[in-house]
């Protein structure tokens with residue numbers, strides 16, 4: 001029977017390692033959702049990488065049935081939220097699918113900055129927030145202090161904060177009671193026109209795209225003709241169902257419910273997060289608010305470790321793309337690295353995840369070049385270009401104007417670190433402070449305008465370093481701004497290496513070029529001859545470092561020059577142990593192609 005008053009839709013806000021997965025595991029057990037025999041730890045974290053790195057990009061939603069003290073059996077849908085700034089848009093969309101949020105704080109760690117950003121987002125979405133202190137079983141749990149911080153953040157009373165040990169199960173039942181009592185049931189009209197929010201989409205080899213939805217109004221069932229609002233594509237529904245957490249078909253999904261739809265959608269790119277699904281025959285006029293097209297913001301070259309693996313790399317990228325609508329790639333050719341792909345990502349973490357999946361799931365070693373943003377260039381001849389590959393950046397004489405993307409950068413920090421953070425953003429990263437807002441006792445939000453290109457390198461680590469790990473950041477694309485940018489070309493042994501070129505603000509061209517050649521000097525091994533490394537901008541050499549020649553006797557041991565040794569090296573390269581590239585007569589290791597990312601290392605101390 002359809003009882004929307006017995007539905008509760010929630011998400012869990014938690015900093016990494018505060019115990020979200022463990023809590024969900026306990027809830028699954030208490031509600032007998034998962035057969036004890038099948039129960040394994042971290043049930044919902046499906047991907048290996050997510051488990052190992054502790055970053056859940058997004059886990060499956062799950063529906064549990066909980067019989068409360070009032071005798072009613074409630075349906076509680078728990079929707080996961082990704083935990084990194086690259087995916088902040090998706091966090092917002094997941095929250096839009098809920099009426100409540102559990103704020104989970106580790107009693108030994110206290111409220112961390114990342115949690116604050118998500119809590120604000122939950123408040124913006126009008127979610128009922130239930131604060132929970134976890135890990136109370138630990139001897140070093142500091143419940144009082146943690147409660148103070150939570151009260152600071154939310155303005156709640158002591159008695160509203162729940163105490164839980166997700167590990168031992170203490171307090172989990174009380175939490176389920178609180179969810180049922182405090183989180184409002186979904187509103188919505190089952191007789192209204194179909195209006196559903198897409199909050200995730202996954203590709204399945206057998207079933208095609210599985211669209212995760214939250215219904216706001218109306219109903220959807222097999223045989224219905226549905227339409228995605230943004231691109232007006234029409235599909236016939238084949239199956240609808242719920243997550244138990246295995247996908248389980250049902251006759252229909254109705255207003256207020258969470259579930260999935262399978263409708264012959266071929267790629268996840270056609271079921272975009274944040275988009276509205278409606279009826280093709282009787283569509284709503286207005287979609288749900290908040291939809292945005294996700295565009296790649298960060299680009300890098302990806303090349304197979306060995307040329308013969310080009311096809312395999314293409315297949316791997318195609319496979320990943322099926323499940324990742326934000327991933328973009330097109331073939332490219334680099335004189336230095338051969339055939340490969342120019343790839344686009346949401347941000348630096350997304351890039352890392354893709355690279356790791358390719359290496360691990362497809363067993364392919366790849367060479368990835370330093371990331372860059374999308375530049376807009378107006379040439380003197382009037383032509384307008386969009387450049388995502390620094391080696392294709394036009395020569396200075398041809399350029400009339402250049403524009404680069406700026407972001408709204410917000411950093412939440414305890415007041416102690418305001419000075420160092422402003423210094424970092426303004427003096428090192430070309431940002432501008434726009435506003436400072438109070439964010440509760442001893443905490444502020446600093447709002448900056450900053451060039452995206454400065455944020456994608458070592459910014460995150462530096463921010464953490466100057467704030468002792470306490471600051472957290474979020475950014476969103478703002479606009480393109482005119483800028484004074486130059487291309488720096490790197491020559492190794494007098495030959496330009498296209499994959500090492502980069503674009504930089506003129507004011508930084510010299511210092512960055514100098515650090516870059518010094519870094520390359522460290523990263524490229526010695527050869528039997530001296531190797532000059534030069535940086536060239538605007539037609540002249542602006543920095544140089546030399547790698548000294550090896551002495552002959554040493555050389556005999558290391559580089560015998562015989563073919564089998566070289567073959568062995570190439571074998572190793574396949575294993576991803578040591579990826580080397582011959583440029584002219586010089587062997588360049590994979591690391592060197594990321595030299596630009598490493599030039600800031602060791603600056604702090």
Ligand SMILES: Nc1nc2c(ncn2[C@@H]2O[C@H](COP(=O)(O)OP(=O)(O)OP(=O)(O)O)[C@@H](O)[C@H]2O)c(=O)[nH]1
Nearest residue numbers: 016017018019020021022054055056135165166167
């Ligand atoms: N002692 C104790 N340990 C806990 C408790 N809850 C979680 N842990 C441990 O804390 C660690 C992190 O827990 P997870 O559940 O993986 O944390 P998470 O928030 O899901 O982490 P991510 O998926 O990485 O964001 C694990 O080693 C858990 O065993 C608890 O109540 N008490």
